[in-house]
Amino acid sequence: MELTGTLLTGYGFWNPVILILAGLVTGLVAYLLWKRGVSTYRKGSEQEKPYISGNPEPEKNAVHIRGGNVYWGFTEGLKGFYSRVIPAHSGDLNDYMLWYFGVMIAICAVVVIFQ
Structure with missing residues (x-):
């Protein structure tokens, strides 16, 4: 059996070339979505703190x-x-x-x- 051939089973088929192409397309879509993200993120600012309905964040040892x-x-x-x-x-x-x-x-x- 050749390496790039299609394997037919009772439930469908498996083709490594199709799966690799599907993985590349999925990766490209994920990368494009990531690039559309907000670029105004500032490390070390209020953006890093969790939002707890406006309440201040308690100390870590108080909630652990x-x-x-x-x-x-x-x-x-x-x-x-x-x-x-x-x-x-x-x-x-x-x-x-x-x-x-x-x-x-x-x-x-x-x-x-x-x-």
Whole structure:
């Protein structure tokens, strides 16, 4: 099969040349829309501040919600699970990748053995 040929499936067709052209046209339209944007933007001015119905913006630490508060019900409901898992949590990416690859190797071994 040639690389630029059309692949017919039961749901339609796929042609890489058409998709590349569609991507270029979409990119051109997006660029033209971006160029029509307002060019009077001034960095460091009032334009950067959020509009909160005319009210002043509160301090960041006054409105920041910690993740523990957001997920309190979830973590409280699974407290039995988390109490066992948290001590094993090291925060080191190398440990997580070792576990990931170890489990993937084990899954591949099981698939090959019981094929």
